[in-house]
Amino acid sequence: MSSTGSTRTPDFTIIGHRRSKVDAWPKVTGRANYADDLPFAHLLYARLLRSPHAHARIRAIDATRALAVPGVTAVISGADLPVPYGILPVSQDEHGLAVDKVRFVGDPVAAIAAEDEETADHAMGLIVVDYDVLTACMTVDEALSATGDPIHANGKANNVHKRVALEFGAVEAAFEAAAHVREDLFFYGGSNHLALEEHAAVAEYSPDGRLTLWSSTQTPHYVQRALAKALQLPERRVRVVASVIGGGFGGKTEALPHEVAAARLAMITGRPVKCRLSREEVFYSHRGRHPMHVQLRAAARVDGTLTGLHVRTVLDGGAYGSYGVASTYYSGALPPATYRLPAYRFEGARVFTNKPPCGPKRGHGTPQPRFGLEVLLDKLAEDLGLDPLAIRLKNLVAEDSVTVNHLRVTSCGLRACLERVADASGFLDKHRRLPRGEGVGLAASCYLSGAALPIYWNGLPHTTVHIQADRTGTVHVACGATDIGQGSDSVLASLVAEVLGLDLVDIQLDTADTALAAVDLGSYSSRVTFMMGNAALRAAENLREQVLCAVGRELHLPTHRLILHSGQVALRDERSPIMSWPDALQLTQASGAVLAASGTYAPPPLAGPYKGAGVGPSPAYSYSACVVHVNVDAETGQVVPSEVWLAHDGGRALNPTQVEGQIEGGVYMGLGEALWEEQSFRGPLHAGPTALDYKTPTALDMPIVHCLLVETDDREGPFGAKEVGQGPLLPVPPAVANAVYDAVGVRVDEVPITPDKVLRALDRQARGQPARHGPRRFPDIAYPPLTVVEPPAGAPQL
Amino acid sequence: MLHLPSFRYLAPRSLSEAVGLLAELGAEAQLLAGGTDLLPLLKRGQLSPRYLVALAGVPELSGIRTAAEATVRDGSGLTLGALTSIAELTRQPVLRRHFPVIGHAASLIATPTLRSMGTLGGNLCLDTRCTYVNRSPLWREAAGDCLKCTGDVCRVAPGDDRCWAAVSSDLAPAMIALDAQIRIAGPRGERVIPAEALYRDDGLSHLTLSAGEIVVDVQLLRPTGVCASYMKLRPRASFDFPSLGVAVALRMAKDECENARVVVGAVASRPLRIAEAEVILTGHVPTAERLSAAADAVHRAIRPMDNVDLPPGYRRQVARVFTERALQHALRQVPARAGANGALTPGRQN
């Protein structure tokens, strides 16, 4: 029995049908309990004292006056959390509360617990911290040329956190032989996830030594590991429960200071402690999109065939490691999985700066080079007299192929995605033909359906699903997977219900709880539907097998003639019911079975034979293509996106409504990054850490979005599904930039494309100068010597 | 979470009681209308009044009255009580018919929820804004405080010994363009002043109200032939305060412009009347060249600071474009010219 990948069932009753999510009711009626809503007796409230300096040494902390305030129960500082932790084994550089040094304005220095939040707030103001202020590095350039105290003592010279240089295939030869070479510089501004729910956590420590943390986290398992390490507890005595979550997008994907501090305070006080962040604090907690400098050089034949690509990136990492090493690799991982490239060079680096740490926002490390690549292709097409669709169609990665950087591609619907968006939008009739002020832009992209390798090295399953049934017909499904609003609980229930012929309401879920369910690595890298889904199928099919065998034995029918359908065991051919589901379960149990089944999933070994090959491989890739129609006011530079078409190959759409929801959300977020949002700084300070100042688009800024589902049937995906959580964001920013060019003839090689930048480029155009706004130089970075990697057999050849 | 500090909440039942309370409590008291501007300031610790004097129960401040009841100079006036909600301004039929620019400017304010709570009086008296000061205590501590809080320098223009915080009301420029009259009650009785005289160019104290004074209502007069327009610049199509607001009003007699007002908001601590632009237009046929010259005059006259959304140089450039467009838009409403009834179509970029 193989359950990896598409189980080709002719007609599904749940899969592929539009259904509301299993948690729609509690959310719509306000009954869902987010971490901040959870009721606790004797609750204490914690606040974090944050640094007003971007870079300073802590000389002393005096909490005497704060502790004297009635209602204050405890104050802790870095000394109470001496053991460092970090999401990546190579970046164990965080403490929850600063030890010795603060590294950005907002870095937590102390935590205070009190009977209520007002008291905590007030008393926090009485903690005196003596700082020795150091020079802060607010940009990559400043960090690279800094002569003062490095941001991390054990960091490499010039605050460089990570450097990588990889070469696949004959890159120099490709450029030498190229009929046309195009080189460009891009800058992609950083942005915050802006999940609607601000982070919150409640910690409780029982007298017998068990710690429980309820938190709005995407990764209970990683938080459990980090808490165990930071607090020096055995992992099995730390339980992490992800409460109902109001969006994550990568901002809640690792243990964060408020979680660690709340846990320590709970241990010290013996009472439950809640710590919730204000919107401003979310901007300091950050882990958002890295601001990225991107330099691209492409070699092409006159017919537009790409023969080589050279990508250089510099990531502005902020103050801590976070996922940064992975982000660095991701900034160079995916171009060869989108376009057929016989030669590819990637040089990347991440630099520490005195800003809130950057991390994995939706698309993790890939939207920035994607923006550059898709704009570059637009320019290249123009250079060569091709249209933007033709140049992409000419270079598509092939289905069932292997890339020059050792990525295995299975299903690929990119051609269909491009054709469908072009068709639906009338792209070719509009491109270069609309009146000045109106334009269309096209872009394509790909993304992972889960990282093939775990974050910390281990040979264990990435996810496990346990199913347990009982005589009443109840089916209980447990998995550590975490629904952060993306709908993974609904996917889990749907897959199990489909296999067992039940309705969604018949499935009881226990998810996102490290004590009640086995490990799932978490909601990141678009892995959940694919990995949890496959494990769920295995478990459900196993249970089905047990039940059908028992029934077959009893009724003397071969198992293959039996199916589970509409809460019944039925004959496959006639679909006629022969026994109810509870009766079948009782029969099975009476035959000696325990009515339980489990499934696990670990991706096949996919990493190539080189250091760094662990980032990029995925069991399957999703593909997207996007056309944006914009109106540009040539006098004010204002850009209004008026219509968006987005085609996405996410494999089979398990629930088209959920898929469309993710596409619309991705378009929304992509437009925000393209036109408005930026985590920008004014001197050492976040320029505007409020929802009013941080310009995420409003409902009135959102255009009409047409979602076009391109359904491939991936052979390894659950019922053929891949991913949709992150991919659809990726082509949006470059499609906007290309549309702006089509509308008014100016290139803004930088996001966000704010009206002042457009107007500056228009002014240059009017003066007869190059009509471009964008970076003019690349940071002065010394990449390491290239590691030359032999391409795999079957990789694209020149 | 930001918490409100503690204060005493006082709820006078009449205008005289409110004025009396203000006189008695002096600088310790702050008026509260819809609270949409004031409460965020309190939460951020920018102000810490001991008393809030709530106006909600003061009957003299509510209601919209037409000419018959109102004390206006000519027959086609309208009196708007200070407590009229912004939402009401966008809906009011008489206002929409005769002063569409007010309803239009009101519709561009904040968001639907804030428009329901926010009031006309609160909008006109809205505090000046600056991206250095509308911040949490932590942020201000990190930045170093400025003149408008407890500091002694201006962070935007460190060389100047004044505060440049920007007037951010969307209604004020439009009211000044229409020469609205503001009725004020205070310890020494009532006075009526032109809207323009309510303001002065000082970010620390941009209102000319003296201690204990309350805005009671706004009177709009409609001499025949006036057409007006308001354009607002902001990053997004909703939610944002103005980065720039341009209000124009022209009184047309035949083809000639008898009187012109050009008022620019959010570029100084008070709404600025641009005299040079008004002179260029007044007494002339508003040809395309004149509109353009008036727009140039606005561009020359303003000096936006880097303390609200969007860069100052950009706002200055757009001020030119918006002035020209607002003038064109206003002229399109002159019945003789376009036959239009004066209704505005709110554009998403306005």
Ligand SMILES: Cc1cc2nc3c(=O)[nH]c(=O)nc-3n(C[C@H](O)[C@H](O)[C@H](O)COP(=O)(O)OP(=O)(O)OC[C@H]3O[C@@H](n4cnc5c(N)ncnc54)[C@H](O)[C@@H]3O)c2cc1C
């Ligand atoms: C997110 C956000 C966005 C906003 N966007 C905009 C915008 O785009 N455009 C805009 O114009 N405004 C905007 N505002 C500001 C505000 O919501 C409105 O201006 C509103 O009309 C203020 O009215 P209020 O009754 O709520 O004022 P309040 O907050 O009650 O009062 C504001 C000030 O006026 C004083 N005051 C109130 N009434 C009187 C009176 N009768 N006499 C004397 N003084 C008085 C108060 O003491 C206080 O100092 C925004 C506010 C927020 C929070």
Ligand code: SF4
């Ligand atoms: S303009 Fe200057 S003084 Fe006024 S609020 Fe801004 S920084 Fe402070």
